[in-house]
Every structure is written in C-alpha cells, then in structure tokens.
Amino acid sequence: MHYVVLRRILLTIPLMLAVVVVTFGLIHLAPGDPAYLLAGDAPTPEFLAQVRAEYGLDQPLGTQLLTYLGKAAQLDFGTSIYFKRPVFAVIFARVPATLLLTLCALALASVGGVLLGVTAARHRGTRIDGLLSAVSLVGYSIPTFWLGQLLVLVFAMSLNWLPTGGFTSTRITYTGLDYGIDVAKHLVLPVISLALFELGLIARFTRTAMIEALDRDYVTVAYAKGADTGRVLWRHALPNALLTTVTVIGLEFGVLLAGALVTETIFGWPGLGTLFYDAVFRRDFPLLTGCFIFAASAVIIANLLTDLLYAALDPRVRR
Amino acid sequence: MSGVSAITSAPLSRRRGRVPIAGFFGGALVCLVIIGAVFAPLLAGPDPGAMSDATFAHPGFAHPMGTDDLGRDVLARVLYGGRVSLVIGLASALVAVSIGTAIGAAAGYLGGVVDDALMRLTELFQVIPRFLLAIVVVALFGTGSLRLVLVIGLLSWPATTRIVRAQCLVLRGEEFILAAQMAGASPIRIILRHVLPNVAPYLLVSVTLQTGSAILVESFLSFLGLGDPALPSWGLLLQQAQIYLRSAWWMATFPGVALSATILGLNLLSDSVEGRFVARRDR
Numbered sequence: 001m002h003y004v005v006l007r008r009i010l011l012t013i014p015l016m017l018a019v020v021v022v023t024f025g026l027i028h029l030a031p032g033d034p035a036y037l038l039a040g041d042a043p044t045p046e047f048l049a050q051v052r053a054e055y056g057l058d059q060p061l062g063t064q065l066l067t068y069l070g071k072a073a074q075l076d077f078g079t080s081i082y083f084k085r086p087v088f089a090v091i092f093a094r095v096p097a098t099l100l101l102t103l104c105a106l107a108l109a110s111v112g113g114v115l116l117g118v119t120a121a122r123h124r125g126t127r128i129d130g131l132l133s134a135v136s137l138v139g140y141s142i143p144t145f146w147l148g149q150l151l152v153l154v155f156a157m158s159l160n161w162l163p164t165g166g167f168t169s170t171r172i173t174y175t176g177l178d179y180g181i182d183v184a185k186h187l188v189l190p191v192i193s194l195a196l197f198e199l200g201l202i203a204r205f206t207r208t209a210m211i212e213a214l215d216r217d218y219v220t221v222a223y224a225k226g227a228d229t230g231r232v233l234w235r236h237a238l239p240n241a242l243l244t245t246v247t248v249i250g251l252e253f254g255v256l257l258a259g260a261l262v263t264e265t266i267f268g269w270p271g272l273g274t275l276f277y278d279a280v281f282r283r284d285f286p287l288l289t290g291c292f293i294f295a296a297s298a299v300i301i302a303n304l305l306t307d308l309l310y311a312a313l314d315p316r317v318r319r
Numbered sequence: 320m321s322g323v324s325a326i327t328s329a330p331l332s333r334r335r336g337r338v339p340i341a342g343f344f345g346g347a348l349v350c351l352v353i354i355g356a357v358f359a360p361l362l363a364g365p366d367p368g369a370m371s372d373a374t375f376a377h378p379g380f381a382h383p384m385g386t387d388d389l390g391r392d393v394l395a396r397v398l399y400g401g402r403v404s405l406v407i408g409l410a411s412a413l414v415a416v417s418i419g420t421a422i423g424a425a426a427g428y429l430g431g432v433v434d435d436a437l438m439r440l441t442e443l444f445q446v447i448p449r450f451l452l453a454i455v456v457v458a459l460f461g462t463g464s465l466r467l468v469l470v471i472g473l474l475s476w477p478a479t480t481r482i483v484r485a486q487c488l489v490l491r492g493e494e495f496i497l498a499a500q501m502a503g504a505s506p507i508r509i510i511l512r513h514v515l516p517n518v519a520p521y522l523l524v525s526v527t528l529q530t531g532s533a534i535l536v537e538s539f540l541s542f543l544g545l546g547d548p549a550l551p552s553w554g555l556l557l558q559q560a561q562i563y564l565r566s567a568w569w570m571a572t573f574p575g576v577a578l579s580a581t582i583l584g585l586n587l588l589s590d591s592v593e594g595r596f597v598a599r600r601d602r
Contacts, residue, residue, distance in 0.1 A: 018443050023455070030459035037459070137590075141583035143535055145542050146557060146575035153568050254448030261451070262539065266561070276451070277543060280458045292455045299448050 005308060012304050019296040020072045023289050024065055037285045040081035051078075077290030082282045087290035091272065097167060098271030102260050104191045106249070109198035114238075114245060116199070117206025121241075122233060124211055133207065140200030144259040148193035148266040155189060162188055165268035190267045194259050198252065205248045209241035216240075243314055250306025254299040342595075345587025352581045356401035363395035367551070375567050385569035387559065393569060396556055397577050403552040404578070407468055408534035414472025415529050416522060419479025424510045424518075426480070427487025438484070441477045449474040450539060457545045464547045467540065471533045479525045486518045524593045531585035538578055553578040 027034050036043070039051040052058060056067045071077070077087035113136075120132040156164040163169065163186050174182045213219065214237050222236045264273030272291060279288040355362065370389045378385040384393035426437040456470050490496055490513075499509050515522075540546050541554025548555070553574045560570035 015443060015446055019447060022447065022452075026455060026459055031461075137586060138579075138583060141531075141586050142579045143538060143575070143582070145539065146571070146578060149557065149561065149564060149571045149575065153564055153571065157565055251445075254446075255450065257448055258450030258539070261454075262542065265543070276454070280454060280543070280545070283458075285459070288455060288458060292451055295451050296447050300446055303446060 004311065008304065008307050008311075012300050015300050016297055017069065019293055019300070020069055021065065023293055024068045027285070027289065028061070028064075038078055041283060054078075072293060077293065078286035080279075080284055080287040080290075082279070082284045082287065087286050088294075090287060091275065091290055091294050094270065094272045094275050097269060098260055098264070098273065101187065101190055101194065101263070101269060101271060102256055104187060105194035105198065105260075106256065108191060108195040109202055110245075110249065112195070113199045113202025114206050114242075116203035117241075117245075118210055118233060118238060120203065120207045121210030121214060121237075122229070124214075129207075132203070136200040136203035136207075138200070139196045140204060142196065144193055144197055145262040145266060147196055148190070148263055151189045151193050152266070162186075165266070167268075167270050186267075186269075190263045190269055193266075194256070194263045197259060198249075198256060201252060202245055202248060206241055206245050209244035210237055213237040213240040239313070243310060246306055246309055246313065250303050250309075253302035253306075254295075257295050257299065339591065341587050342591025345584045345591065348580050348584030349588060352401055352577065352584065353405065355398045355577075356405055359395070359398035359402060363392060363398050367391065367395040367399035369395075375563070378569050384573040385567065387567065387570050388563060393556075393573055396551060397553070397573050400551050400553045400556050400574060401577060401581075403464075403547075403550045404534050404537060404554075404581070405530075407464060407471075407537045407552065408530045409526075410468045411471035411475065411533035411537070412526050412529035414468060415475035415533070416479050416525050418472065419476035419525070420483050420515070420518075420522060422476065423480035423483025424487055424514060427484035428491060428506065428510050428514060430488075430491070434484075437480075441480050444474065445477040447474075450536060453536060453540060454543065454545060457540060462540075462545055462547055464550055467537055467547060471536050475529055475533060475536070479522070479529070482521050482525060483518055486521060487514055490514050490517055520592070524589050527585055527589035527592065531582045531589070534578070534585075535582060 027037055030037065034055075035048055035052050035057050038055060039048050043051070055071075056064050059067070075088045077091075079085065080087050080090050083090050116132055116136055120129045120136075123129045123132075152164050155161050165186070167186055168174070168179070168182050169186075210233075214232075216237075219232055219236055222232045227236070260271065261273035261276055263269065264271045265277045268274070272295070276288065276291045276295075278284075279291060359367070368391060370391055371386065373382070373386050374388055375386065378393075382392050382394065384397060386392055387396070422437050422441065426434040426441075453470050453474055457466070460466060487510075496509060496513055499513050504512075537546065537552060538554030538557070541552050542558045544558060546552055546555050556574035557571060557578070560567070560574070563570055
C-alpha cells in the first residue's frame with residue numbers, strides 16, 4: 001500500500017518538470033527575443049539587462065533551462081510586468097476566489113450528477129431514463145460560456161433576481177453574515193454555469209457504471225438475500241460505480257479550470273481565470289506562463305488525489 | 320449483458336430502440352448545420368459582413384435573427400460562422416486523429432520500449448490542461464486559422480491514441496496478423512493494411528467526437544478574443560454579443576443555439592455509432 005502510494009506521488013515529479021520544460025520551450029520558440037517576453041514590450045535598458053542576467057539569457061540553452069527549472073522549483077516565476085510584483089504572490093492572492101467557485105461547482109455537479117445517473121440507471125430503458133439521459137447530454141453539450149451568457153440574460157437582466165457579476169455588491173459594503181449572503185448571491189450564476197457541463201458528464205458516466213454494476217452477480221445475491229432496491233442501489237452498486245465517477249472528475253479537472261476561466265471572465269469573478277485572461281491582453285508573459293504552470297500543477301495534483309482516492313475506495317488497487 | 324435483475328426489467332427491444340432515434344436526431348442536427356453552412360449564400364445573401372442602417376433590429380420578417388451593432392444580419396453571420404467553425408473543427412479533428420492513430424498504432428503494435436515511451440508522452444499531453452495551453456500558445460505565437468487548426472490538433476490526439484493502442488493490442492495476437500507476419504510483411508504494411516482497417520469504426524467515432532470537441536475549443540478561444548479575427552466563427556459572434564447582452568439578446572442567443580446544437584448533434588451521433596459497433600462486437 002505505502003509503496004504504491006509513494007510511487008504514485010513520485011510519478012508527479014517528472015510530469016511537473018515536463019510542464020515547466022514545455023513552458024520554457026514555448027517561450028524560446030515564440031517569435032522575438034525571450035528577454036522582451038519576460039521584461040515587457042518597453043522595458044528600461046537596466047531592467048532588460050537585469051532580466052537577461054537573472055535568467056542567464058546569454059548562456060547556452062541547456063544552462064538557461066536549468067536556471068528556469070531552478071527558479072520554478074523555488075516558486076519564482078519572475079515579476080509580473082503589469083502588477084510589478086512577484087508572479088507567485090499575484091497568483092496566490094487570487095486562489096481563494098477560484099477555489100470557492102470551482103469547489104462549489106464541483107460539489108453541485110457531483111451530487112447532481114450522481115443522483116441523475118443513479119436514477120437513470122435505476123429506470124434503465126424507460127422514459128425516465130430517456131429524459132434524464134437527454135438532459136445530461138444537453139447539459140454536457142452546452143458550452144460553459146454561452147450558458148453563462150444565457151443565465152445572465154434571464155436571471156440577472158430580465159428577472160433581476162441575481163447580480164450580473166462581481167464578487168460582492170459595489171454600492172453597499174456588507175459585514176459579517178450579510179457579507180456571506182452577498183457573496184453567495186454573486187456565486188449562484190457562475191456556479192451553475194460552471195457546474196452544468198460537469199454534471200452532465202458525471203451523470204453519463206455514473207449511469208453507465210451503475211448499469212454495469214447492477215448486472216453483476218453481487219447485486220443478484222443482495223436481492224436474493226432480501227435487500228430492498230434502495231439498499232442495493234446505494235450500498236451495493238453505487239460504491240462500485242463511484243470508482244468511475246471519481247476517475248472522471250479527476251481527469252476532467254483541467255476542463256473544469258478552463259471552464260472557470262471563461263466563467264470568471266463573463267461574471268467578472270476576481271479569480272485566477274480573470275488574471276489569466278487579463279495577462280493575455282496585457283501581454284504580461286511572466287504572469288501568463290506562471291498562471292499556466294500553476295494551473296497545470298493543480299491539474300497534476302488533482303489527478304494524484306484522484307488516484308489516491310481511487311486506491312482508498314478500491315481495496316484491489318492497494319495490493 | 321447477462322444477469323437479469325429486478326431493477327432492469329425493461330424489455331430489451333425498447334432499450335435497443337432508443338439508440339437509432341437518438342442517432343437519427345443527432346445526424347439530422349448535424350446535417351441541418353452543414354446544409355446551412357454550405358448553402359449560406361442562397362439562404363442569407365452573399366456577404367455576411369454587409370452593414371445597414373438597421374442596427375440592433377429585433378428578430379422579425381426582414382431579419383429572422385435580428386441585426387447586430389453594425390446592422391449586419393445575424394442569420395447570415397450564424398450561417399457563415401458555421402462554415403468557419405465546421406471547417407476548423409473538422410480539420411483539427413483530422414490532424415488530431417491522424418497523430419493519435421500513428422502514435423497509437425506504433426505503441427500498440429510495436430510494444431515494448433516504444434510503447435512505454437509513447438504512452439508516457441500521451442499521459443503528459445493528457446494531463447496538461449489543453450484549453451489553457453492553447454491560450455498560452457496563441458498568446459505567444461499569434462493567431463490565425465491555420466495556427467488554430469494545428470494547435471487544437473496537436474493538443475487533442477491522446478484520446479484517439481488510447482483507443483487505437485487498445486485495439487492494436489487486441490489485434491496483435493489475432494491469427495491473420497500472425498499469418499501476415501509469417502508471410503514476411505513489414506510492420507508498416509501490417510499496420511496500414513491489416514490493423515487499421517479493423518480499427519476504422521473506432522476512428523470514425525473518434526473523428527466525430529474530436530470534431531465536436533475542436534469546435535468547442537475554437538469557439539472558446541474565439542470567445543476570449545484569441546480566434547482568427549478575419550473569419551467570424553460562432554465563438555467570435557458570442558464574444559461580440561457579450562457587451563450588448565442587455566440591449567440585444569438575439570446576438571448571443573442564436574449563435575449559441577447553433578453552437579450547442581452542433582455539439583449536441585455530434586455527441587449523439589458518436590454515441591450511437593459507438594453503441595452500434597460495440598453491440599455488434601458483443602454478439
């Protein structure tokens with residue numbers, strides 16, 4: 001058990017290195033002098049010289065790569081051209097908002113998706129199954145950014161139920177519980193638009209896995225021993241089907257982050273997504289590449305956690 | 320499908336009957352979009368960029384989908400936008416499936432060290448968030464349709480690789496492959512003439528799925544303002560609609576419906592092709 005876990009944890013190191021190497025490669029393959037990419041379009045000669053020295057840009061490419069890797073290992077991704085602060089500090093300040101958004105969306109998608117998938121599998125082949133499968137397929141097919149626009153159109157602009165965007169109300173400053181409620185109101189639409197894709201995906205995979213589980217002998221045995229349908233579904237079949245669900249959630253974490261990026265830009269949510277988006281248009285390449293390495297590492301760690309969770313859920317993997 | 324339980328008592332015929340209807344519906348959606356894109360000049364006039372004085376006209380008789388901020392007909396822009404989205408989507412899918420097939424066939428058929436190395440590479444590409452990497456690449460290298468096709472294609476092959484590799488592993492032990500080897504056929508000939516034809520149905524599913532996914536990535540990039548500005552795709556239309564959400568709902572609604580319907584149609588289609596083929600294998 002410990003060996004498997006340790007091996008899996010160690011496997012993330014080459015992946016992280018590869019992400020940094022890919023980023024380094026892109027910076028050097030891109031047209032133009034890498035020094036200008038790292039120092040901004042119009043740097044002072046002193047700053048340009050400083051960046052050249054810092055990244056060893058007059059050294060051979062191999063040495064440069066080592067310098068870059070060394071800096072990345074120390075979480076030094078350079079200085080943001082726009083914010084004029086260390087990239088990592090800028091990124092880190094935005095993490096809580098994105099974490100709040102993605103975790104809420106993931107929770108909604110997981111609970112909703114599993115409920116939908118189990119119900120569809122329970123009624124396999126009936127109209128209920130057809131309807132639920134259609135709903136999850138439609139949810140899975142609607143692009144996140146368009147869903148966001150539609151939700152704003154209907155619930156914020158036409159019905160005026162919820163705010164169109166932002167993290168809190170700009171006109172009134174709330175404190176304490178009212179602050180929490182204010183944030184929650186701003187959270188509803190972004191969370192729904194981010195969750196729907198994931199919900200459809202989870203429902204589809206859970207349904208398939210449940211149908212497979214329900215065809216197994218242990219389900220027949222459970223029935224033979226007098227277990228009722230609810231118990232068979234939730235205690236016997238679902239834990240087995242959840243293995244698939246967990247894998248899907250882990251594998252799609254990168255898509256969830258990309259979804260968070262567009263959702264944040266539509267709703268003006270002050271997270272990593274808007275930071276990433278703004279970095280593109282401010283041509284703030286240290287920040288952009290820093291955000292990318294950070295996001296890719298988050299995906300790698302999410303995959304690791306998924307695998308560990310999988311091992312915890314499935315005793316067969318541990319052996 | 321063995322073991323009939325109390326839970327799954329629905330008659331088999333009904334279960335099987337659903338797949339063709341879904342596939343038919345998906346196929347119809349995709350055909351509709353293709354017809355709209357191909358016959359765009361007949362349906363909406365020759366120039367989707369033609370401006371008029373009728374800015375922000377509500378959907379009505381003259382403009383079924385309304386007009387935008389420059390008085391351009393939204394219907395025309397949606398139909399012509401479909402051309403861009405479909406062509407970029409299909410081209411990227413073909414790039415992705417070609418790379419995926421080559422790598423998957425090499426890994427699965429050759430096995431050993433080659434397989435290990437190629438699979439590590441595949442895992443790396445699978446783990447890197449490709450939407451975000453696509454943004455970084457476009458931000459660093461600039462945009463353009465050809466670049467978009469290459470970027471999306473180069474980042475989307477791992478799914479195909481896994482499918483093709485799995486099939487090759489199965490086929491490698493089959494007698495007709497052994498016979499070909501005995502006859503002295505080269506590995507490349509065996510892969511091209513004996514292995515790949517047997518993988519073809521999976522490739523068809525792959526192209527369908529990848530086209531949908533590539534259309535989504537392209538629209539995502541265009542929505543963020545990183546698409547080809549010279550060729551308005553659905554994503555670009557949605558981006559332009561964003562600032563006018565309050566005043567012109569139709570600018571965001573119709574391109575979005577077209578985009579979602581296309582992706583839904585392709586998903587339904589690939590589901591049913593896959594379902595049919597897997598069912599045939601099970602029998």
